[in-house]
Amino acid sequence: MKKWLIIGGGIQGCTMASYLRKRLGINETEMTIVDLKDKPLMNWRLFTKRVGMSYLRSPSIHHLDPSPFALEKFAKQNGCKDHLHFHAPYDRPDLQLFNQHCDEIFEQIDIEKSWVQGRVVALTKSNHHWIVTLADGTDFHAENVVIAIGLSEQLNWPEWAKEGKKSGANIAHVFDDKEPTITDSVVIVGGGISAAHAALQWSKLRPNKVTLLPRHPLTVHQFDSDPGWLGPKYMNKFSKIGCYEERRKVIKTARHPGSLPSELKTEIERHRKLGTLQVKIDEVIEIQRDTLLLKSGGDLTTSGILLATGFEQKPPGMDWLQTLIQTYCLPCASCGYPIPKPSLEWEEGLYLLGALAELQLGPVARNISGARRGAERIISSF
Numbered sequence: 001m002k003k004w005l006i007i008g009g010g011i012q013g014c015t016m017a018s019y020l021r022k023r024l025g026i027n028e029t030e031m032t033i034v035d036l037k038d039k040p041l042m043n044w045r046l047f048t049k050r051v052g053m054s055y056l057r058s059p060s061i062h063h064l065d066p067s068p069f070a071l072e073k074f075a076k077q078n079g080c081k082d083h084l085h086f087h088a089p090y091d092r093p094d095l096q097l098f099n100q101h102c103d104e105i106f107e108q109i110d111i112e113k114s115w116v117q118g119r120v121v122a123l124t125k126s127n128h129h130w131i132v133t134l135a136d137g138t139d140f141h142a143e144n145v146v147i148a149i150g151l152s153e154q155l156n157w158p159e160w161a162k163e164g165k166k167s168g169a170n171i172a173h174v175f176d177d178k179e180p181t182i183t184d185s186v187v188i189v190g191g192g193i194s195a196a197h198a199a200l201q202w203s204k205l206r207p208n209k210v211t212l213l214p215r216h217p218l219t220v221h222q223f224d225s226d227p228g229w230l231g232p233k234y235m236n237k238f239s240k241i242g243c244y245e246e247r248r249k250v251i252k253t254a255r256h257p258g259s260l261p262s263e264l265k266t267e268i269e270r271h272r273k274l275g276t277l278q279v280k281i282d283e284v285i286e287i288q289r290d291t292l293l294l295k296s297g298g299d300l301t302t303s304g305i306l307l308a309t310g311f312e313q314k315p316p317g318m319d320w321l322q323t324l325i326q327t328y329c330l331p332c333a334s335c336g337y338p339i340p341k342p343s344l345e346w347e348e349g350l351y352l353l354g355a356l357a358e359l360q361l362g363p364v365a366r367n368i369s370g371a372r373r374g375a376e377r378i379i380s381s382f
């Protein structure tokens with residue numbers, strides 16, 4: 001019997017593992033992390049590499065170690081010069097430095113000794129503990145389970161793109177497992193930070209052959225929600241909202257999806273003026289072979305289309321969580337998302353983190369800061 005089992009070894013699950021080991025003194029044999037992938041943070045590494053992101057949007061105190069200044073300390077110990085590895089404003093760290101710091105944490109907590117590769121397909125209760133069942137039939141027993149699966153299994157494919165793919169158009173999602181094969185011109189659909197990064201990356205590879213196609217003018221926000229959501233400024237009021245439909249509305253209004261920091265917009269503008277990148281504000285309504293038909297009445301012909309359209313916003317994991325919800329009558333809001341307690345406990349010994357916990361953690365739940373806040377809440381009840 002394990003003391004703790006974490007489902008999902010992405011940013012959320014690995015932060016939880018780090019807090020359990022470093023703050024709660026759980027040892028590596030008392031904890032198991034189950035993930036589809038063979039190593040921690042595989043989605044994070046793939047997605048950030050795919051869009052060519054070189055530094056984070058979030059500040060240096062947002063990382064996976066419980067100690068807020070651990071990343072800065074790690075940088076100093078490794079002789080990193082602040083002005084080269086942390087970017088103004090808000091000291092946003094280099095992706096490479098951030099990833100090296102994650103690796104250092106994983107070594108410190110011997111994460112590979114807790115790691116199990118597999119797909120969780122069921123969760124059942126037995127005499128005050130949980131049984132976690134994998135697709136190959138293996139069972140794990142644990143006193144406490146944390147579900148930390150993200151949205152990454154549900155890439156957002158607009159209807160026209162699904163139809164286009166079926167009829168053989170060269171369309172890929174920027175976060176597909178497989179590398180896209182685009183040999184000439186490329187249209188990048190989307191207007192947020194991932195679309196902007198991808199457009200800059202592709203315009204270096206294919207100058208003059210890249211079009212960024214956002215639905216609306218590029219919108220600048222330094223962060224994907226106001227920093228007031230990181231603390232009592234907004235969270236006190238949010239936590240007092242008793243109606244979960246209202247909480248969902250507040251989260252939706254607070255988030256800035258499809259936005260980007262100002263320096264990225266400046267960089268896009270620079271490339272546009274140089275002519276290495278075209279930016280066209282329009283919306284695809286249909287695709288015919290290699291031609292995109294646009295809402296404005298115009299069209300765009302291209303040899304490849306890359307979707308930077310994010311993830312579907314429905315709650316993740318419902319293919320197996322639905323049975324759990326029905327069996328144990330677990331509370332969910334009308335948006336389909338779970339309603340855990342403020343401690344993030346959903347049922348005795350069963351906790352949620354990340355997207356699944358956002359009706360308690362608010363708009364930052366899915367980010368690194370949300371992982372820290374969530375892990376803190378979970379361990380503080382022990």
Ligand SMILES: Cc1cc2nc3c(=O)[nH]c(=O)nc-3n(C[C@H](O)[C@H](O)[C@H](O)COP(=O)(O)OP(=O)(O)OC[C@H]3O[C@@H](n4cnc5c(N)ncnc54)[C@H](O)[C@@H]3O)c2cc1C
Pocket residue numbers: 007008009010011012013034035036037041042043044047048051053055056057058062118119120121148149150151152153194317354355366367368369
């Ligand atoms: C390009 C990009 C840049 C970002 N930059 C920042 C930033 O600068 N700062 C910030 O705070 N946030 C940033 N974010 C947002 C956020 O931090 C990430 O999306 C975060 O990685 C989400 O973590 P997660 O653990 O929820 O999801 P994931 O990383 O997808 O991890 C979930 C894990 O669960 C596993 N899993 C799912 N279902 C099962 C199952 N049934 N059984 C077993 N395992 C399962 C998956 O294999 C996966 O490894 C960025 C996101 C992207 C895409």
